[in-house]
Amino acid sequence: MGTTISTQYSYSMNKLKAIICSCFTISSLALAQHNHRHEASPADTRVAVEYPTAMKEHTLISMRDHLLAIGQIQEAMGNSQYDKAAEIAETRLGQTALKSHNAHENAKFMPKGMQELGNQMHRSASKFAIEVQNSGATEDVKPALIALSKTTQACVACHASYKLK
Numbered sequence: 636m637g638t639t640i641s642t643q644y645s646y647s648m649n650k651l652k653a654i655i656c657s658c659f660t661i662s663s664l665a666l667a668q669h670n671h672r673h674e675a676s677p678a679d680t681r682v683a684v685e686y687p688t689a690m691k692e693h694t695l696i697s698m699r700d701h702l703l704a705i706g707q708i709q710e711a712m713g714n715s716q717y718d719k720a721a722e723i724a725e726t727r728l729g730q731t732a733l734k735s736h737n738a739h740e741n742a743k744f745m746p747k748g749m750q751e752l753g754n755q756m757h758r759s760a761s762k763f764a765i766e767v768q769n770s771g772a773t774e775d776v777k778p779a780l781i782a783l784s785k786t787t788q789a790c791v792a793c794h795a796s797y798k799l800k
């Protein structure tokens with residue numbers, strides 16, 4: 636009987652030690668990761684592109700409208716206003732927007748990769764406009780959401796690689 640109790644006791648002591656140890660390990664790991672995040676912020680590897688002042692101003696105004704448009708598209712979709720979502724996308728982000736944005740002139744100042752990401756965004760937005768019109772007929776928004784995410788992925792890709800001087 637005495638043996639059983641001491642065996643059980645040492646078993647639970649070991650278990651307790653293991654728990655205490657792993658708690659320390661986990662918390663010190665978490666702490667190390669936390670410190671790492673604050674101390675070593677990743678280097679800014681974006682390419683700085685020089686635009687003429689007026690073009691830079693115009694670009695940033697149009698960027699802010701891009702973000703506004705994305706929000707308005709999501710709201711329209713939430714309200715089942717698929718044609719409205721399509722129109723916002725085509726006129727403010729799609730190939731139609733490309734024409735009204737003086738894109739041909741602006742392209743001269745962009746590195747090739749940046750031009751391509753811009754084109755990709757406009758193409759994806761026009762594709763989304765078609766998909767979301769289809770949603771009106773099918774009541775299936777999934778293909779439209781995928782197309783919308785392709786559009787925002789182009790925003791993210793360009794922002795990750797380029798900045799303005």
Ligand code: HEC
Nearest residue numbers: 695698699701702749752753756789790793794797798799
């Ligand atoms: C072809 C490249 C490119 C694409 C595509 C692009 N952007 Fe930008 N955007 C930029 C650059 C360059 C800046 C300036 C960033 C900097 O200098 O730090 C910028 C800045 C912005 C800003 C900040 C504006 C300000 O006033 O400072 C917003 C908001 C923005 N973009 C939204 C978007 C959204 C939303 C999309 C996609 C629908 C998008 N952008 C697509 C290149 C792009």
